[in-house]
Amino acid sequence: MRSTTKTAEAARVMSICNACRYCEGHCAVFQAMELRLEFNADTVDYLANLCHNCGACYHNCQYAPPHEFNLNVPAAMAELRQENYGVYAWPGFMGKLFARNGLWVSLLSIVVITLFTALTASLTGENFFARHDNGFYGVIPHNVLAGLFGAVGLFVALALVLSCVKFWRTMQLPAPHRLNFRQVFQGIKDALSLKYLDGGNGQGCSYPTETPSMARRWFHQFTFWGFMLCFAATSSGTILHYGFDLPAPYGFLSLPKLFGITGGLGLIIGPIGLLVLKAKADPMPKGKTNKGMDVGFLVLLLLSAITGLALMLVRDTPYVGFTLCLHLGVILTLFLSMPYGKFVHGFYRLIALVVFAVEKNDHKPLVGSCKTKKV
Ligand code: HEM
Ligand code: SF4
Ligand code: SF4
Known part of the structure; x- marks a missing residue:
């Protein structure tokens, strides 16, 4: 061990x-x-x-x-x-990327955004700075976008699932279908409500200073739900495209737009709030951790929302091509860094909270119960 x-x-x-x-x-x-x-x-x-x-x-x-x-x-x-x-x-050697995380994520975003913009500009020529009747699909065709992001998305999903399986096994949890539904529900509820950011007495956590505050919990909720709504916007767009033969651009009252705008606003308010709190935070309870990882992730989330909303505003102008490249470059960096950055915390925390619900119900330890060797 x-x-x-x-x-x-x-x-x-x-x-x-x-x-x-x-x-x-x-x-x-x-x-x-x-x-x-x-x-x-x-x-x-x-x-x-x-x-x-x-x-x-x-x-x-x-x-x-x-x-x-x-x-x-x-x-x-x-x-x-x-x-x-x-x-x-997963794969194991990529675990090294958690060190100096902020640095490589910043470098990756510069490389990806620059390459994406240069390649698109050289392939589209005069069309790069032009207005298009079919919005951004006039700059990059739908099939190219779906192929690129589909392939990256599959790798990211595989890496995240295999990392979670490794953690799940270490936690000695049984196969998902053998878990008690009530205990799983309790774990999910504790994760979604961020129960343990309430300081134990409901007054909030000692963050950014000793005085209890609910600020981190609220800004995290804006960030979390903003992210989920943006995910729902993309998923509903994919369903409308493939399931109902209704390609983008969509009107203001369509599901992709409503989810995208509200999610985008959440992903602006949440990360800005968390960045401000972080700047004021007492460093002692954080220890010698990689602050760059948190900041890199927060900035990527913020940029994805700002460029996404900007793309919606300039959709019918000649700036659509440039703004699209900025947005897609940020999203691609966010995707690529997901299994090797702050994003993984959500999954591990959720699994840990499910383990806690099981242990609390059984009044006995699950993790480490078969192995007694001390560290
Ligand atoms: C199961 C779901 C989740 C739980 C229980 C959870 C919980 C937490 C907790 C307790 C923290 C503070 C401690 C730390 O820095 O690790 C945190 C930080 C953070 N979470 Fe989550 N999280 C979840 C999912 C997400 C998701 C989906 C996102 C956005 C995509 C997100 C974004 C962030 C960010 C940006 C920070 C850093 C905030 C800071 O540095 O102050 N979280 N999360
Ligand atoms: S810092 Fe961690 S261990 Fe301490 S009270 Fe808060 S959640 Fe619990
Ligand atoms: S040793 Fe300190 S942190 Fe641990 S339970 Fe006692 S007061 Fe709390």
């Missing part, structure tokens, strides 16, 4: 907390901890993905620095999360 300085530190802090238990009311991490006496790598990977980095236990801890125990639970969990994202990545 894996044994690193990060797994050892997470096991150390959990062993101290297990004797203290002052924070048991804050979140699921402490309740899951209390079911155990030992913390191996699988167990701490589970606890790390349960921790929502709300900061409450850091600000309430009598053993936090400058105490000699130097206890910082959220930092230990955040640093371990960053390590285990790489451990569960």
Whole structure:
């Protein structure tokens, strides 16, 4: 079993907390901890993905620095999360991309956007800066777009599914059809409501400062639902195109437009709010994590919404070609970085919350239960 300085530190802090238990009311991490006496790598990977980095236990801890125990639970969990994202990545060697994530995502976006624009401009010639009756399909035909994004989408889906399977198996969850529906529903409910960003008392988390606040929870909800609505916009467009022979462009009251506009606004409000909070945040509960990964992901989400809404506005003007290339370049970078960046947190957190619902119902530990070896 894996044994690193990060797994050892997470096991150390959990062993101290297990004797203290002052924070048991804050979140699921402490309740899951209390079911155990030992913390191996699988167990701490589970606890790390349960921790929502709300900061409450850091600000309430009598053993936090400058105490000699130097206890910082959220930092230990955040640093371990960053390590285990790489451990569960598929294919394994791509896990290295979680280090210096912000840097390579920025470089990739510059390369992809530049190549996409240069290639489209050279292939379309005068048509690049021209008005088209069929909107952006006049610049890049539908089949070319569907082929390119379909192929990349399939690889991304495969990489995400195989990473989740690896994590699922480590969590010792049974096959999905053998899970109790009520417990799965509880896990999904806790994930969608971001239950553990409420600080345990409903007042919100200690983020960006010690004073409890619901700001992060709200801005995350704008980001999450904005993303889901944009996904619904693309899916409904695909269904209308292939299922009903109704190709784009669509009117303002069509499903793709309504989902796209509301989702785009959510993906502007949410990431801007989260970026502002991050700029003000106390760095201690975050530990030595890769801030660039969070910022890179937030900026990509924000740019995808801004360029998407801009494309809608310039659809009938000669700027459609250029704006389309900007938008598609950003979306392609977002797609390519999904299995190797911040995006994976949603899946691992959801799985961890389902495990927690199962353990809570059975009153016994699931993860690490067959392996007693200590880290
Ligand atoms: C199962 C669903 C999800 C859960 C439970 C969840 C939970 C969380 C939590 C607890 C955090 C704060 C701790 C951390 O930085 O890791 C976070 C951060 C973040 N999440 Fe999610 N998330 C989910 C899905 C998503 C999705 C689908 C998106 C957008 C596509 C998203 C975007 C973000 C962003 C941008 C951050 C960084 C915010 C910051 O740095 O302040 N999340 N998420
Ligand atoms: S974080 Fe500190 S106060 Fe909270 S349970 Fe652990 S040791 Fe106790
Ligand atoms: S930071 Fe918040 S979510 Fe994480 S262990 Fe502490 S109280 Fe729980």
